[in-house]
Every structure is written in C-alpha cells, then in structure tokens.
Amino acid sequence: MRGILVGVLALMLAVAVLPVGDRGAHAADSILTDVLHRGTVRIAITTGAPPTRFEDENGTLQGYDIDIATLLAKQLAVTIEYIKTDTAGRVAMLQTKKADITIASFTPNLERLKSVGFTDPYLTDVLTLMSRTDRKDLGSLADFNRSEVKIAIARGSTAAKAIATYAPKATIVEFSGNADTIAALDAGQVDAMCSGAWAAARGRPGSRRTDRVTAPWGSPISICGC
Amino acid sequence: MGLSDLNLRVLIPYLPVLGWGALRTLEVSALAIALSFPLGLVGALMRLSDNRFARSIATVYVEVVRNIPLLVVLYILFLVLPLYGIPINALTAGVLGLAINSTAFTIEIIRAGFAAIPAGQYEAARSLGLHRLQMLRLVIVPQVFRIVLPTLGNQIVSVVLGSAVASIIGVSELTYETQSIGSSTFRYFELFTIAALFYIACVQAISLLWRLLTGRAAHAPLGT
Numbered sequence: 001m002r003g004i005l006v007g008v009l010a011l012m013l014a015v016a017v018l019p020v021g022d023r024g025a026h027a028a029d030s031i032l033t034d035v036l037h038r039g040t041v042r043i044a045i046t047t048g049a050p051p052t053r054f055e056d057e058n059g060t061l062q063g064y065d066i067d068i069a070t071l072l073a074k075q076l077a078v079t080i081e082y083i084k085t086d087t088a089g090r091v092a093m094l095q096t097k098k099a100d101i102t103i104a105s106f107t108p109n110l111e112r113l114k115s116v117g118f119t120d121p122y123l124t125d126v127l128t129l130m131s132r133t134d135r136k137d138l139g140s141l142a143d144f145n146r147s148e149v150k151i152a153i154a155r156g157s158t159a160a161k162a163i164a165t166y167a168p169k170a171t172i173v174e175f176s177g178n179a180d181t182i183a184a185l186d187a188g189q190v191d192a193m194c195s196g197a198w199a200a201a202r203g204r205p206g207s208r209r210t211d212r213v214t215a216p217w218g219s220p221i222s223i224c225g226c
Numbered sequence: 227m228g229l230s231d232l233n234l235r236v237l238i239p240y241l242p243v244l245g246w247g248a249l250r251t252l253e254v255s256a257l258a259i260a261l262s263f264p265l266g267l268v269g270a271l272m273r274l275s276d277n278r279f280a281r282s283i284a285t286v287y288v289e290v291v292r293n294i295p296l297l298v299v300l301y302i303l304f305l306v307l308p309l310y311g312i313p314i315n316a317l318t319a320g321v322l323g324l325a326i327n328s329t330a331f332t333i334e335i336i337r338a339g340f341a342a343i344p345a346g347q348y349e350a351a352r353s354l355g356l357h358r359l360q361m362l363r364l365v366i367v368p369q370v371f372r373i374v375l376p377t378l379g380n381q382i383v384s385v386v387l388g389s390a391v392a393s394i395i396g397v398s399e400l401t402y403e404t405q406s407i408g409s410s411t412f413r414y415f416e417l418f419t420i421a422a423l424f425y426i427a428c429v430q431a432i433s434l435l436w437r438l439l440t441g442r443a444a445h446a447p448l449g450t
Contacts (some may be wrong), residue, residue, distance in 0.1 A: 088409035095412065115412045152396075156409030173316070173396040174406055184396070187308040189316065 035078055035100050043069050044083045044090050044099035048179040052123075053104060068122065069103045086176040088156030091115055105196055107158045127162050131192040132185065144192060145169045152181035152190040159194040234416050240407045241420075247403030248424045254317070254399055255386040255432060258324035262385070263378065265325070266332025271362075273337050284333060291330035296391050299323045304395040320392035320399075328385050335381060339374035340366070347449050365449075372446045382436055386429045400424055 093099040108118040272284035351361040393402035
C-alpha cells in the first residue's frame with residue numbers, strides 16, 4: 001500500500017445547536033420553545049458523506065448523524081424536517097433561522113463559537129490529506145508544501161486552517177462539498193484533498209482511478225473542546 | 227441577526243480579495259464573450275446557409291447546448307473530460323463552458339437579426355453586382371449588427387452574471403471569493419450585499435467597453 005496521507009487534527013464532530021450570537025441563553029430558550037410549539041425540528045445537514053450522513057438508493061437519509069437526529073427528535077417528541085445544504089451553508093442556515101440546529105461534521109472552534117453554539121462533541125475524527133496512488137511524488141507532508149500542489153477542500157471546513165498550518169505553501173481550491181473534492185481528485189484537477197478521515201477513507205463504488213490510501217500525518221491535535 | 231446587525235466595516239480587510247475576484251469575473255466573462263460572439267456569427271451564418279450539412283450542425287448545436295444548464299456543462303468540462311485524458315484547468319473550463327453556452331444563444335440572437343433584414347436589401351446588393359461575401363460584409367452584416375446590438379448587450383449581462391456558476395469548479399471569481407470569505411467570517415448578509423455591488427460594477431464596466439467598441443456600428447444606417 002503506497003501510503004499517501006495522513007492524519008492531523010482531532011476533528012470533533014459536533015452538533016451545533018442554537019445560534020447564540022449576541023442573545024445568549026435567551027435564544028436557547030426561545031428556539032427550544034419554538035421547536036416544541038411547532039412540533040418539528042428543522043435540521044440543516046450536508047449529505048454525501050458516508051458513513052455519517054448520506055442518501056441511500058431510495059433517497060432516504062442514513063448514517064450516524066441521522067441516527068443522532070432521529071434520537072434527538074424522539075426525545076423531544078417532535079418530527080424532523082431536514083434542510084439540505086453545503087458545508088459553508090450550515091452556519092448561514094442557523095443565522096437566518098431557516099434551521100433550528102445542524103447535525104453534520106462540525107468542528108467546534110472559537111471562530112464558529114462567535115456565531116453558533118455547540119453541544120458536547122459526540123465523535124472524534126482526524127483530518128487526512130489524500131492523493132491518488134499514481135502520484136508517487138506525494139509521500140511526506142513536505143511533498144505537499146509546494147505552491148504547485150493543489151489541495152481540494154470543502155468550503156467552510158476546518159481543513160483550510162490545517163493546511164495553512166501544516167502545508168502553508170500549498171494552493172487551496174475550495175469546492176462546495178466532499179463529493180466535489182473527491183470528483184476533482186479523481187479527475188486529476190487537484191493533487192490532493194483534505195477532509196475528515198471518515199469521509200476520505202470510505203470505499204467508493206464507482207471510483208475510477210483513485211485508490212486512496214491514507215497514512216498518519218503529524219500528531220493528532222485537539223483544537224477545541226466544548 | 228438582521229439588518230440592524232449589518233456591519234460592513236468587518237469586511238474592509240477583505241475588500242482587496244473581493245476586488246481580485248471581481249477582476250477574475252471580468253477576465254472570465256470578457257474571454258467568454260470574445261469567443262462566443264464571433265462563433266455566434268459563424269453559427270448564425272451556418273444556420274442560414276443553403277448548405278444542409280452546415281445548417282444541421284448549427285441547428286443541432288443550438289438545440290443541444292441551449293437545453294443544458296451551464297452548471298452541467300461546467301461539470302462535464304471540468305470533471306468528465308479529464309477522465310478521458312483531456313486535461314483542462316478550472317479557468318479554461320470556466321471560460322469554455324460560458325463560451326459554449328453563450329454561443330448557442332448568440333447564434334439565435336444573430337439569426338433573428340438576419341431575419342429582420344428585408345429581402346429587398348439582398349436583392350439591391352445583388353443588383354449592384356456584389357458577390358455573396360461582399361454583400362454580407364458591406365450591406366447585410368452592418369445592418370444586422372445595428373439590430374442585434376441591444377440584445378447582444380443583454381447577452382453580455384447574462385454571461386457576466388452566469389460566470390458566478392464557475393465558482394462551483396473552483397474558479398476564484400467574485401462569487402467564489404464571497405463564499406470563501408463568508409465561510410470563515412459568517413458575514414453573509416454584508417458579503418452578498420457587497421458582492422451585488424461588485425457585480426453591478428462588473429456589468430457596467432463590460433457594457434461600457436462594449437459600447438465603446440461598437441459605438442460606430444450602433445449608428446449604422448438601416449435600410450428598408
């Protein structure tokens with residue numbers, strides 16, 4: 001197995017609940033009250049990231065995050081209305097009150113805490129860098145730290161910060177989600193992609209030439225806690 | 227969060243990035259227009275030609291391309307072509323995709339312009355002994371341009387605005403930069419407001435350039 005990449009940051013998958021912003025605890029009360037009154041909780045999610053959240057052949061949402069959402073709704077005794085969005089759209093959905101909460105790989109960090117509130121993390125993941133097996137020139141982290149190396153990330157993910165820290169010279173290309181970053185990697189439009197290891201390491205039926213192998217990169221670092 | 231929280235000042239550090247994005251938008255749009263307008267003229271002439279082969283090629287092109295969303299064209303260029311060994315970078319794919327799309331509409335615009343020229347103009351040109359190319363160059367095309375200019379102006383606007391779609395394949399134009407900054411600052415309200423202003427400026431800039439380039443043609447005399 002030709003190792004390509006790489007684990008970095010401990011990435012906490014968290015449920016972001018309730019925009020706090022300038023209103024704090026009051027907002028928390030009112031959103032919960034709203035949800036209970038309405039009898040429906042509106043949950044912003046991203047899809048296309050098995051095994052945590054994806055649509056099966058019938059278009060039904062499946063995965064670990066979806067299970068958490070189902071359990072949450074069951075305990076609140078409300079129904080769920082899913083709002084599909086992209087990685088960057090999650091906070092915007094909360095800010096514009098189109099969604100009550102979001103459940104999707106979502107690392108709590110200080111920047112985001114200024115706009116939204118997080119629950120305790122329920123899953124820990126690491127970031128990985130991944131490239132195609134035919135790119136034998138990309139092995140160690142230093143190989144990626146060149147301006148001609150393009151790394152695809154999902155816009156709004158914490159991968160941008162990790163790359164800025166660990167491979168600052170690399171060129172970041174943003175896409176709307178990991179389905180696109182994988183497709184871009186497959187097509188050879190980028191040299192690597194950076195995402196959570198769960199999303200990266202899953203087997204991909206229909207994958208053409210990318211036999212992706214990940215290897216640890218740096219030491220896992222917890223960048224946040226809630 | 228609402229209008230009362232609108233705080234444009236937080237975005238001042240990002241203005242240069244948005245400016246570069248706007249320049250990239252201008253670049254992509256200008257290239258796509260520069261490609262699609264001449265191709266549109268050629269395509270329109272093919273659609274109107276007596277040669278059945280040329281006519282069907284142009285007709286099929288228009289009917290196929292006009293019915294595919296720009297987004298899908300971009301994905302095909304950017305993600306599918308490389309799988310078949312055709313390397314194409316994001317910027318090229320963006321420009322080509324816009325040009326392919328815009329050419330289809332331009333063909334129809336220019337064809338409509340030709341259709342608006344009275345038959346008497348052709349007859350008059352022929353009776354003066356002009357051969358076919360001379361007739362087109364000296365008599366018909368200048369009048370066609372006069373007729374289609376306002377509609378081509380609309381097409382320019384739609385190319386500039388359509389270039390926003392290229393953000394999806396990673397062309398770092400205005401919408402790409404806007405979303406990118408938004409994903410780290412979460413100041414979407416302010417950002418999209420500023421992006422809208424930048425787009426107005428971009429469209430105005432390209433339209434002005436277009437008017438300067440076509441100033442004389444716009445006042446060509448029209449025959450009846």
